Amino acid sequence: MKHKYIAAIVTAGLAWSSWGVESALAQTPASTAVNIPLTMLTQGKKVVVLRSGHDTAQMTWKVQPHYTAQNATLQVHYLTSPDTTAGSQLVVSMDHKIIGAVSLNPKLPRGSFTVLLGHQAFSAGSYPLQIQAIPGPAAPHTKTVSPGAWTQIDYSASQLTYTPQRLPWQHLDFAHLPMILSESAAQGVLRLPIQFYGTPNPTLLTAAQEAVAGLALRSAAVLHVKAQMMGPGVISPTVSGNPDISALLAPVADLPAAMQPHTPITGPTVLLVRNPDNPPGVILIFTGTDDAQVLAAARAFAVNRNMLPLGHRWSVIGSAQVMAMNFGPQNAVYPGQVVSLHDLHGGNSTLNTPHGTADIGFWMPGGLFASRQSNLKMKLTMATEPLTQPATQPIITVMANHHWISEWKLTPGVANYQTTIPFSALVGGENHITFQIAGGKVSIFPSSTLQLPTTHRYTVLPDLALFQHTGFPLVVHGAGRHLSVWYSERTLANWSAGLTLFGRLVQSAHSPLPGAQATFSRPVTGNVLAIGTPASIPASWLSASPVRLLQNGIQWQLANRHGTEKPWMGATQLPATAYLVEAHTPYKDHVTVTFLATNTQNLQAAAWNLVTAPNWNKLQGDFARQNSQGIYQSTMVGSHFMYGNRHSGWFWIFLFSVRPWLWVLAGLAAVLFATLAVWIFTLRKKAQWRAEEAL
Numbered sequence: 001m002k003h004k005y006i007a008a009i010v011t012a013g014l015a016w017s018s019w020g021v022e023s024a025l026a027q028t029p030a031s032t033a034v035n036i037p038l039t040m041l042t043q044g045k046k047v048v049v050l051r052s053g054h055d056t057a058q059m060t061w062k063v064q065p066h067y068t069a070q071n072a073t074l075q076v077h078y079l080t081s082p083d084t085t086a087g088s089q090l091v092v093s094m095d096h097k098i099i100g101a102v103s104l105n106p107k108l109p110r111g112s113f114t115v116l117l118g119h120q121a122f123s124a125g126s127y128p129l130q131i132q133a134i135p136g137p138a139a140p141h142t143k144t145v146s147p148g149a150w151t152q153i154d155y156s157a158s159q160l161t162y163t164p165q166r167l168p169w170q171h172l173d174f175a176h177l178p179m180i181l182s183e184s185a186a187q188g189v190l191r192l193p194i195q196f197y198g199t200p201n202p203t204l205l206t207a208a209q210e211a212v213a214g215l216a217l218r219s220a221a222v223l224h225v226k227a228q229m230m231g232p233g234v235i236s237p238t239v240s241g242n243p244d245i246s247a248l249l250a251p252v253a254d255l256p257a258a259m260q261p262h263t264p265i266t267g268p269t270v271l272l273v274r275n276p277d278n279p280p281g282v283i284l285i286f287t288g289t290d291d292a293q294v295l296a297a298a299r300a301f302a303v304n305r306n307m308l309p310l311g312h313r314w315s316v317i318g319s320a321q322v323m324a325m326n327f328g329p330q331n332a333v334y335p336g337q338v339v340s341l342h343d344l345h346g347g348n349s350t351l352n353t354p355h356g357t358a359d360i361g362f363w364m365p366g367g368l369f370a371s372r373q374s375n376l377k378m379k380l381t382m383a384t385e386p387l388t389q390p391a392t393q394p395i396i397t398v399m400a401n402h403h404w405i406s407e408w409k410l411t412p413g414v415a416n417y418q419t420t421i422p423f424s425a426l427v428g429g430e431n432h433i434t435f436q437i438a439g440g441k442v443s444i445f446p447s448s449t450l451q452l453p454t455t456h457r458y459t460v461l462p463d464l465a466l467f468q469h470t471g472f473p474l475v476v477h478g479a480g481r482h483l484s485v486w487y488s489e490r491t492l493a494n495w496s497a498g499l500t501l502f503g504r505l506v507q508s509a510h511s512p513l514p515g516a517q518a519t520f521s522r523p524v525t526g527n528v529l530a531i532g533t534p535a536s537i538p539a540s541w542l543s544a545s546p547v548r549l550l551q552n553g554i555q556w557q558l559a560n561r562h563g564t565e566k567p568w569m570g571a572t573q574l575p576a577t578a579y580l581v582e583a584h585t586p587y588k589d590h591v592t593v594t595f596l597a598t599n600t601q602n603l604q605a606a607a608w609n610l611v612t613a614p615n616w617n618k619l620q621g622d623f624a625r626q627n628s629q630g631i632y633q634s635t636m637v638g639s640h641f642m643y644g645n646r647h648s649g650w651f652w653i654f655l656f657s658v659r660p661w662l663w664v665l666a667g668l669a670a671v672l673f674a675t676l677a678v679w680i681f682t683l684r685k686k687a688q689w690r691a692e693e694a695l
Helices: 002-027 174-186 202-216 291-302 342-345 465-472 492-509 600-611 649-656 660-694
Strands: 034-035 046-051 058-063 067-080 089-094 095-101 108-115 125-134 151-155 159-166 189-199 222-230 245-249 269-275 278-287 311-313 335-338 357-364 378-388 393-401 404-408 413-421 429-438 442-446 450-451 460-461 483-485 517-519 527-534 547-550 553-557 567-573 580-586 591-597 625-628 632-635 641-643
Touching: 046 125, 067 089, 067 483, 067 641, 095 108, 108 450, 125 151, 159 465, 174 189, 174 245, 174 269, 189 202, 202 222, 202 245, 202 278, 202 291, 202 483, 202 517, 222 492, 222 600, 269 291, 278 291, 291 311, 311 404, 342 442, 357 442, 357 450, 393 413, 404 413, 404 553, 429 442, 429 465, 429 649, 442 450, 465 492, 465 580, 483 492, 492 527, 492 591, 527 600, 547 580, 580 600, 580 632, 591 600, 649 660
Parallel strands: 189 222, 189 245, 245 278, 483 517, 483 527, 527 591
Antiparallel strands: 034 159, 046 151, 058 125, 067 108, 067 151, 067 159, 089 095, 089 125, 269 278, 269 311, 335 450, 357 429, 378 413, 378 442, 378 450, 393 404, 393 429, 460 641, 547 553, 553 567, 580 591, 580 625, 625 632
């Protein structure tokens, strides 16, 4: 009687669920549905075997904050054993309430079914799901159900499907900004419209750079910036339901009426407001009484990443706030600086919990050279717990970027240690130092420190690999001083491309680059990021480059020829739609990275394509070009040259390290000089002895 009652309930639930699923799926656009394999809900587990009446498969489905889930269905693929009794069922429950089931037939061992989790929309939260196999009644001639019956759930093929619906923000707050950026990014790309009111000038373009920098450093996604010129009272519409974030830059007098704040604007101000034309979207407004205050607001937003106020309005007041700006990344180590591991990893670091392996990650700028006697110093306070009794000394192995550094014994208990990491094992950009402990567990105290010695900025370039990892040579020590962004054309495509590249440069340098200035005219000093087309940037700008752009191709200088005259090699059969060239500027002692598209129409798309990971991570050498398939190919075409202060005595040490044969010549010269000195000294001694014997 009990089994018949359960079967009646489950059959009714199954019929209700099947009808609901069909109607729901018929109304759900396939493009908006989210499919989650059950392996993602079970920590990667691919299958589970359920014994009839005993085992339960459990998992938890979580709806993201600020979202609702509609039309949620669960599709289950299963395999049942041949000795499953007739009337057995596979039951699905949510919150311990049965929502659907299917009858198991041993003659049809493989099957699947779909259950509607509910007609209502699910709000943010966690929802436990259970799947259980309930045995059927025993056959008349047997007394018990077969104990060997089982049902296998295929988590890999099974999936949970739902349609996410984003909720409009009721109260906007700067504390919500990380979540807003995360929601706006799709597949690692954040599309960012930048709205200008009035006529953009270098001051507003510089403010736009800082606005882009502030957003780029708050998101792991790559920014695709699209500049937009807006008329009076017009707000850029977004696709309905699309949670994009946009930025708006204008003095308060030029703001549309819908964006005017209730409280008068008297100084640099940043506002986070809802898009009136699209409630799920938000607009970040940088404003003030004039263009200079707009720039001050954007710059404060970029550099005060850890000190944004509560609420949706931030009035930047006084110069004291400027002194408290956070210029560098959290995990950066700069030359001549001592950094605690607490500052590198924050208060939630797991280093102070017992490990068998501990990892310390940090970022350092590119283009650094230190003497061979100077290394990165690590002062560590560690608590060691042996794994064996009686206690033995655990052994720790130090690895830097997968290079073996050293191995030493640890004393049980708390002790201080010091070790060094040679520069040859470090790279410009992200570095990882790993401690592998054998025979014990180690906790690293947050008071431990890293010290990067004072270094000398020399490197063999051109090398776009350093540019994509650290922003070098345009960025030195994360400051971006003496850096200009040259927008050679006053077009939306040119501004969009430049802001997109600037955002990627900011992410590589881990710095908002507050010293960078936008300009519409050709710079005459400093380092330059130049954006344009071959028609807008004169050929003389690339006069120091080993690459010449022709009408139907490119030419480059031979890299292995020395002297003032280097022959040019033709490459007219290599058409390209965009170029990235690193070279010296036409004026002395500065460098430029120039991005060119063959025409203005391709400029924005070519920049978007360049900053995406597949192309950006392949940069190397001094020259990259985009072929007709949209793939960037990079190579070294010119001879190596050096950036740095050649008047320093360190230049020669660096030169010897670059060309080892100079060490051989210097050594041979030293040996020859020593031999000659000894020979002269011996001759004089012999002459002195003869003179003494004559007496």
